[in-house]
Amino acid sequence: MRTILTVDDSRTMRDMLRMALAGAGFNVVEAVDGEHGLEVLSAHRPDVIITDINMPKLDGFGFIEAVRVDDDYRAIPILVLTTESDPSKKQRAREAGATGWIVKPFNPEKLVEAIRRVAA
Amino acid sequence: MDELEAIKVTFFQECEELLADLEGGLLAMQEGVGDIETVNAVFRAVHSIKGGAGAFGLEPLVRFAHVFETLLDAVRSGEVPNTVDLAAVMLRASDVLADHVSAARGLGDVDMAASAAMADELKAWTDPSAAPPPAAVVAETAEAPPPAPVAADPDALDDDDLGFDFQPMTISIDAQAADAELIPTNVWTVSIRPKSDLYRKANETALLLRELSRLGPIVATMDDSALPTLEFLDAEAAYVTWSVRVETDDGEEAIREVFEFVDGDCELDIVRGEAPVEAALANLLSAIEPPAPHAAVQAAPEPVAEPAPVASAPEPVAEAPPPVVAAAPAAVAAAPAAAAPAKVTQADVPGPGQSVIRVDPERIDRLIDLVGELVINQAMLAQRVGEYGIAPSSNLAMGLDELEQLTREIQDSVMAIRAQPVKSVFQRMPRLVREVANMTGKQARLVMDGENTEVDKTVIERLSDPITHMLRNAIDHGLESPEERRAAGKNPEGVVRLAALHRSGRIVIEVQDDGKGINRERVFSIAVKKGLISPDVQLTDEEIDNLIFLPGFSTADKISDVSGRGVGMDVVKRSVQALGGRISITSRPGLGSTFTLSLPLTLAVLDGMVVDVAGETLVVPLAAIVESLRPKAEEVRPLGPVGSVLAVRDSFVPLIDVGLALGYRNTSPSPTEGVVLLVEGEDGSRAALVADAIHGQRQVVIKSLEQNYQQVEGVAAATILGDGRVALILDVDAVINLRRRESPRPTEPSLIAAE
Numbered sequence: 001m002r003t004i005l006t007v008d009d010s011r012t013m014r015d016m017l018r019m020a021l022a023g024a025g026f027n028v029v030e031a032v033d034g035e036h037g038l039e040v041l042s043a044h045r046p047d048v049i050i051t052d053i054n055m056p057k058l059d060g061f062g063f064i065e066a067v068r069v070d071d072d073y074r075a076i077p078i079l080v081l082t083t084e085s086d087p088s089k090k091q092r093a094r095e096a097g098a099t100g101w102i103v104k105p106f107n108p109e110k111l112v113e114a115i116r117r118v119a120a
Numbered sequence: 121m122d123e124l125e126a127i128k129v130t131f132f133q134e135c136e137e138l139l140a141d142l143e144g145g146l147l148a149m150q151e152g153v154g155d156i157e158t159v160n161a162v163f164r165a166v167h168s169i170k171g172g173a174g175a176f177g178l179e180p181l182v183r184f185a186h187v188f189e190t191l192l193d194a195v196r197s198g199e200v201p202n203t204v205d206l207a208a209v210m211l212r213a214s215d216v217l218a219d220h221v222s223a224a225r226g227l228g229d230v231d232m233a234a235s236a237a238m239a240d241e242l243k244a245w246t247d248p249s250a251a252p253p254p255a256a257v258v259a260e261t262a263e264a265p266p267p268a269p270v271a272a273d274p275d276a277l278d279d280d281d282l283g284f285d286f287q288p289m290t291i292s293i294d295a296q297a298a299d300a301e302l303i304p305t306n307v308w309t310v311s312i313r314p315k316s317d318l319y320r321k322a323n324e325t326a327l328l329l330r331e332l333s334r335l336g337p338i339v340a341t342m343d344d345s346a347l348p349t350l351e352f353l354d355a356e357a358a359y360v361t362w363s364v365r366v367e368t369d370d371g372e373e374a375i376r377e378v379f380e381f382v383d384g385d386c387e388l389d390i391v392r393g394e395a396p397v398e399a400a401l402a403n404l405l406s407a408i409e410p411p412a413p414h415a416a417v418q419a420a421p422e423p424v425a426e427p428a429p430v431a432s433a434p435e436p437v438a439e440a441p442p443p444v445v446a447a448a449p450a451a452v453a454a455a456p457a458a459a460a461p462a463k464v465t466q467a468d469v470p471g472p473g474q475s476v477i478r479v480d481p482e483r484i485d486r487l488i489d490l491v492g493e494l495v496i497n498q499a500m501l502a503q504r505v506g507e508y509g510i511a512p513s514s515n516l517a518m519g520l521d522e523l524e525q526l527t528r529e530i531q532d533s534v535m536a537i538r539a540q541p542v543k544s545v546f547q548r549m550p551r552l553v554r555e556v557a558n559m560t561g562k563q564a565r566l567v568m569d570g571e572n573t574e575v576d577k578t579v580i581e582r583l584s585d586p587i588t589h590m591l592r593n594a595i596d597h598g599l600e601s602p603e604e605r606r607a608a609g610k611n612p613e614g615v616v617r618l619a620a621l622h623r624s625g626r627i628v629i630e631v632q633d634d635g636k637g638i639n640r641e642r643v644f645s646i647a648v649k650k651g652l653i654s655p656d657v658q659l660t661d662e663e664i665d666n667l668i669f670l671p672g673f674s675t676a677d678k679i680s681d682v683s684g685r686g687v688g689m690d691v692v693k694r695s696v697q698a699l700g701g702r703i704s705i706t707s708r709p710g711l712g713s714t715f716t717l718s719l720p721l722t723l724a725v726l727d728g729m730v731v732d733v734a735g736e737t738l739v740v741p742l743a744a745i746v747e748s749l750r751p752k753a754e755e756v757r758p759l760g761p762v763g764s765v766l767a768v769r770d771s772f773v774p775l776i777d778v779g780l781a782l783g784y785r786n787t788s789p790s791p792t793e794g795v796v797l798l799v800e801g802e803d804g805s806r807a808a809l810v811a812d813a814i815h816g817q818r819q820v821v822i823k824s825l826e827q828n829y830q831q832v833e834g835v836a837a838a839t840i841l842g843d844g845r846v847a848l849i850l851d852v853d854a855v856i857n858l859r860r861r862e863s864p865r866p867t868e869p870s871l872i873a874a875e
Contacts, residue, residue, distance in 0.1 A: 009164065012131035012172035019123050054164050068320065077322040083171075099322045100381035105174040117331055117381065120324065 005046035007037035020108035034058025068097035077118035138165040140547035149207035163192040181220040313361040318385035336368035492821035499842035539574040569619035576722035590631040598633035629717040638707040731811035734784035744852040
């Protein structure tokens with residue numbers, strides 16, 4: 001079973017992601033911000049990471065950069081949650097090393113499709 | 121509950137927290153301490169509310185949050201200066217946002233006109249021309265190249281007769297394309313030249329090929345001619361390019377979409393038809409084409425192929441996959457797996473899913489109930505052992521002592537599960553203070569203390585009303601107008617302090633203002649005028665202050681919007697007493713007043729006085745008891761044929777025999793033979809309850825009588841004592857009312873006769 005790490009400071013969004021992912025047969029682990037995400041990463045070795053951008057402590061950009069410089073984890077695909085209204089954030093996330101993106105509000109099919117596209 | 125509905129509940133809970141964070145941050149900004157972290161936190165709060173609202177399709181909330189977020193984003197980036205004035209505007213906006221949240225929840229309505237006005241005000245702070253575009257305008261395709269002419273005319277795809285599908289961007293293959301007759305319209309050649317950035321972002325060519333194969337049968341040809349010899353090989357560079365023949369009816373857009381995530385990270389050409397060179401190569405190599413019907417990846421003969429790009433292993437050669445790779449997940453999965461040296465140093469760090477358990481409150485209630493039983497059982501056991509005269513130093517007695525310790529600890533721990541910080545109530549108060557201050561023309565600043573003080577959930581839910589009343593009262597009646605304050609040499613802005621603390625097993629809530637204090641002369645004269653006290657009674661300052669708790673007392677000269685809603689301090693007092701609490705006031709003229717509210721930490725246990733009445737054991741809630749005394753014969757005065765009153769200092773208090781009131785006996789013994797408990801009802805009326813004997817104070821576990829039997833007038837609940845007997849907990853108010861209802865009939869005529 002594939003493990004997906006979701007990193008989002010919003011409990012609602014984590015719950016939504018969990019519902020969609022668990023429903024599609026993924027194992028879900030969660031983190032509440034970038035810092036926490038890095039901790040959970042080492043404990044669970046997810047197959048795909050889904051991260052928000054705006055978060056306290058360590059935001060999505062910082063989190064992606066931190067994952068990408070770590071030899072152990074940089075091969076993990078990272079999808080960022082973005083909104084349509086802000087293309088510049090998407091661009092910055094890509095520069096930081098995001099593999100792909102999911103536009104909020106997402107529907108479960110789109111989410112699973114995005115994972116399929118990046119997950120080996 | 122439907123899972124989505126459950127998440128919605130979570131969303132609204134989260135909204136409450138986010139709104140509190142938002143308000144807290146904005147208040148800090150208003151105080152001039154809005155550093156970038158605060159602004160960021162404020163932005164995140166609005167952003168998260170919008171995000172969740174979007175997920176649930178709560179349109180009006182999303183729209184308002186969006187405008188708010190846009191302004192905050194501008195503040196964050198420095199485009200709009202972060203000023204105290206702006207913070208004040210945004211505080212009002214946060215109130216509107218809170219209204220939207222409530223409305224989305226089905227609690228109340230939003231004044232849409234006010235909301236629109238607020239939105240306009242917010243927009244005015246940002247450049248109007250920079251007003252946000254409708255969300256749908258910016259599509260991902262914005263960065264994609266303009267659609268090829270073919271795509272612009274959908275019919276062209278089906279038109280296979282003429283060379284109209286000639287594509288200007290692919291001049292290089294014009295020789296082939298011109299010969300339109302030979303080109304099946306559903307064949308595309310996709311050439312992919314990845315840059316190393318593609319691999320750096322954990323994208324993977326093999327996965328792109330897999331996606332392409334979903335559109336239709338593909339034949340992929342790898343060109344590794346650029347691959348250097350091993351000693352010059354950079355394991356992370358991209359040397360290999362691909363040419364893929366795709367047979368699909370989905371069209372160019374669908375193919376382009378496969379490469380959405382790698383846009384800019386690889387050079388991509390999509391042309392209709394067979395690519396000449398690649399096609400030739402494909403034919404050349406067709407001998408080794410795997411039989412897979414859809415996907416086939418072919419490599420040129422050079423064996424050191426396809427550097428496992430991101431696999432980051434020290435020995436790239438070892439990582440290199442075999443030259444012929446079917447684009448199957450298994451082969452690609454090797455890359456992440458290979459990069460998996462067990463690094464489990466922080467394996468113990470719990471994710472949020474592990475550190476937080478959601479439990480149905482009913483289960484906790486049940487647990488608390490059971491622990492209550494355990495406490496009772498333990499007390500019974502201890503009493504039995506005591507009765508057998510077992511030495512305290514014996515093993516049995518010592519074991520029991522330990523059991524008692526454990527039981528108490530379990531009880532505390534279980535109660536702690538249901539304990540919550542008072543924050544959830546406190547966080548609603550800043551808005552209230554703002555609104556009340558606005559309405560009354562006062563300037564008020566709320567200072568809060570001890571928001572993290574914990575108290576049982578059942579109590580929290582009932583704290584809101586008394587605190588609301590006390591705050592309204594403090595601002596409306598306590599604080600002076602700014603002019604008066606200036607005249608008195610005070611800061612025109614009054615300070616109201618709301619604090620929570622634990623004191624001797626109870627929670628204490630204090631509401632303190634730095635206003636004018638209670639005008640005792642006026643309070644006294646009003647009380648006299650309203651007939652609440654007699655004009656010649658001598659009262660201490662403290663007693664005068666507490667007159668405001670008398671029913672029907674209102675000191676406001678004019679009924680204001682705020683406190684004149686028919687709720688006086690007497691209502692507050694009553695609701696507090698209903699919780700087993702007490703309320704009092706201290707005041708210093710010119711310096712302000714302090715209301716102190718003390719409540720039990722839980723409604724599951726009760727401090728009570730255990731008394732004997734006609735052979736029955738009863739528990740009288742301690743909160744209602746003013747004092748206990750043994751009356752002297754001369755203090756008891758008959759009143760009417762059956763009633764009597766007790767002289768307590770300067771006043772007479774009706775005597776009520778509890779045994780008679782509850783129907784345990786038909787005739788009361790003389791009060792002088794028993795003990796009298798002077799009690800005060802919720803409305804402030806006093807009575808002297810006669811009991812036969814007092815056994816002392818005890819904490820008892822409350823058992824609902826309604827759930828186990830039925831409601832009984834005069835009895836609030838029941839408990840089980842240490843000896844296993846059920847004892848009823850007296851409902852003091854009901855007992856006082858019982859007497860009021862029944863006794864006046866016989867006594868009234870005699871009163872008239874006496875006149």
